[in-house]
Amino acid sequence: MIAVTLTVLGLYLAFGTLLAVLARRAGVRSSVDYYVAGYKLGGFLAAMTYAATTYSAFMIVGLVGFAYSTGAGSLGFELTYFVATMALLTVLGPRVWELARKRKWVSPGEMLSDLYGSKAVGAAAAILYLVALIPYMGAQVKGIAEAFDSLLPGSYTAGVAVAVAVMVLWTLLAGVWSVAATDAMQGLWMIAASLTLLAWLVSWLASNGVGFHEATTLLDAKGLLSLTGFWAPHVFLGFTIPWIFFAATNPQVVQRLFMPRDPTAFRRMVAWFAVFGLAYTVIVTLIGLLARAATEAGLLPLIKSKDAVTPTLITLAGPGVASLVFTSIVAAAVSTADSIALSVASSVVRDLYMVAARRPSERMQIAVGATVVALLIALAALVAVARVGFIVALSVLSSAILLSLAPATLMAWAAPGRVEGRWPAALASIAVGASIGLTATAVYGVKALTTTWLGLPVPGWVLVASTATLLALYPVRASRGAS
Amino acid sequence: MLRDIVAGVVAVLLMYVPLGFRDVHGWTLYLYWVLVAAAYTGYAIARLRRGV
Numbered sequence: 001m002i003a004v005t006l007t008v009l010g011l012y013l014a015f016g017t018l019l020a021v022l023a024r025r026a027g028v029r030s031s032v033d034y035y036v037a038g039y040k041l042g043g044f045l046a047a048m049t050y051a052a053t054t055y056s057a058f059m060i061v062g063l064v065g066f067a068y069s070t071g072a073g074s075l076g077f078e079l080t081y082f083v084a085t086m087a088l089l090t091v092l093g094p095r096v097w098e099l100a101r102k103r104k105w106v107s108p109g110e111m112l113s114d115l116y117g118s119k120a121v122g123a124a125a126a127i128l129y130l131v132a133l134i135p136y137m138g139a140q141v142k143g144i145a146e147a148f149d150s151l152l153p154g155s156y157t158a159g160v161a162v163a164v165a166v167m168v169l170w171t172l173l174a175g176v177w178s179v180a181a182t183d184a185m186q187g188l189w190m191i192a193a194s195l196t197l198l199a200w201l202v203s204w205l206a207s208n209g210v211g212f213h214e215a216t217t218l219l220d221a222k223g224l225l226s227l228t229g230f231w232a233p234h235v236f237l238g239f240t241i242p243w244i245f246f247a248a249t250n251p252q253v254v255q256r257l258f259m260p261r262d263p264t265a266f267r268r269m270v271a272w273f274a275v276f277g278l279a280y281t282v283i284v285t286l287i288g289l290l291a292r293a294a295t296e297a298g299l300l301p302l303i304k305s306k307d308a309v310t311p312t313l314i315t316l317a318g319p320g321v322a323s324l325v326f327t328s329i330v331a332a333a334v335s336t337a338d339s340i341a342l343s344v345a346s347s348v349v350r351d352l353y354m355v356a357a358r359r360p361s362e363r364m365q366i367a368v369g370a371t372v373v374a375l376l377i378a379l380a381a382l383v384a385v386a387r388v389g390f391i392v393a394l395s396v397l398s399s400a401i402l403l404s405l406a407p408a409t410l411m412a413w414a415a416p417g418r419v420e421g422r423w424p425a426a427l428a429s430i431a432v433g434a435s436i437g438l439t440a441t442a443v444y445g446v447k448a449l450t451t452t453w454l455g456l457p458v459p460g461w462v463l464v465a466s467t468a469t470l471l472a473l474y475p476v477r478a479s480r481g482a483s
Numbered sequence: 484m485l486r487d488i489v490a491g492v493v494a495v496l497l498m499y500v501p502l503g504f505r506d507v508h509g510w511t512l513y514l515y516w517v518l519v520a521a522a523y524t525g526y527a528i529a530r531l532r533r534g535v
Contacts, residue, residue, distance in 0.1 A: 072512050072513045072516075075513055075516050075517070076498060076501060076512070076516045079498060079516045079517070079519075079520045080495065080498040080499070082520055083491075083494045083495055083498055083519065083520050083523050083524075084491075084495050086491075086494075086523060086524055086527045087487075087490075087491025087492070087494060087495060087523070087527065088491075089527070089531075090487060090491065090527040090528075090530055090531050091484070091487045091488055091491055094531070094534075216509060216510065220508055220509060225507075225508065225509060225510060225511075225512060225513060226505060226506055226507045226508065226512055227501060227502070227505040227512070231502075233502050236499070236502055240498075240499075244495060267531050267532060270527075270528065270531055271528050271531070274524045274527070274528060278517075278520055278521060278524060281520075282517060285513075
């Protein structure tokens with residue numbers, strides 16, 4: 001099985017690298033080409049890169065394990081994110097797309113600077129991206145390393161090395177063009193592999209006498225089809241609040257709103273993302289629940305580590321299924337991590353470096369961005385090697401810190417003309433929310449998500465405090481360009 | 484615009500309704516969440532096509 005899996009992985013890496021090299025034909029001449037594809041992405045490519053960037057190793061490793069251990073509540077948690085994202089993409093997405101090309105935004109920080117009329121807002125956002133997204137990228141590298149370790153015990157570090165090499169190569173070859181091209185392949189691979197794993201699991205259960213009715217009875221007996229004790233209201237809120245605003249706070253997805261070439265491409269991006277997201281969430285949670293039914297039926301031992309459920313299934317499936325799923329874990333993690341690295345790099349270049357440097361050339365901007373990409377991926381590798389937290393918690397924790405950007409971003413998207421000059425309110429709002437999020441993270445670690453103060457989970461306080469600060473200082477208007 | 488904002492907020496709030504009905508059996512809870520998400524997705528795509 002190991003030989004087959006490594007062969008399929010090798011083919012996947014070779015084909016992905018070929019795609020990334022071919023993507024160079026798009027012609028990367030400027031930082032606009034490098035970071036936002038010159039605003040020329042077609043609908044399907046835009047959809048696949050949005051979906052593959054959004055759905056990471058968190059899904060096929062993290063959510064499978066989450067559904068396995070906490071039951072159907074994990075579906076509610078993930079679909080709450082999905083519904084909120086659809087609402088943001090529908091109500092405010094078209095406006096953001098239109099403004100982005102009119103005002104030539106490249107980085108999400110630049111968007112905030114432009115709307116509020118101060119480069120300090122973009123700089124604050126860029127610093128926050130740097131701090132918050134390293135754990136999320138670390139979770140992706142960890143996903144790949146865990147999969148390697150399950151396939152070949154003791155190969156965790158080798159998995160980290162492979163992850164780093166692929167992420168750096170596919171990002172640097174042609175910027176977002178190579179990322180989008182490989183994302184399209186990876187997105188299709190992810191959905192095909194998850195469907196194959198589900199089909200194998202259903203047939204494996206059936207061949208062992210566990211049909212749909214038996215699985216339902218077994219899961220029901222353990223209360224896994226209702227809200228288990230894990231999903232106390234404050235836990236559900238703590239996990240969902242950061243992700244409701246994911247589409248507005250995470251730079252790698254905000255930046256994807258800038259890229260479709262026309263309104264039709266934008267609509268296609270949202271529609272295809274919707275189909276992908278809903279289907280993938282249902283498939284992945286069903287895999288987790290059915291794996292748990294296998295445990296309850298005595299076919300599988302109880303898997304205590306949430307992140308070990310998918311790797312355990314892989315070892316049971318035949319080499320064909322195993323190699324497909326194993327590679328899809330790599331695909332999901334790589335497609336998310338390289339998009340984040342590129343997006344954060346664009347913010348560092350446009351919102352920090354360009355503010356400090358005197359008229360940097362386009363070539364210099366791309367070179368600095370490439371260096372930042374390599375550094376970010378190296379830091380993510382260190383997080384993975386340290387094995388801090390499990391994948392779901394690491395992923396949601398990043399969004400909890402980024403949550404402080406939500407009120408200022410949504411206010412600017414809803415009333416772009418009216419927020420100009422109100423940068424003191426935006427800056428204070430981001431600073432207050434981020435301080436709470438970072439302090440809670442420093443004190444409680446990954447448990448910051450579910451820790452409550454006066455009955456409200458920490459992410460709730462981040463949102464309330466940053467919103468209250470924004471509204472309190474909203475009447476203060478300073479001149480444009482001041483910082 | 485207002486109609487779409489209200490629809491989006493209502494759809495998100497509907498995802499939290501099961502917190503008040505914890506003791507359900509079979510696939511009811513699972514199907515509820517899938518149906519709410521699918522219904523809102525259909526609405527959102529239709530609105531986007533017409534130009535929100």
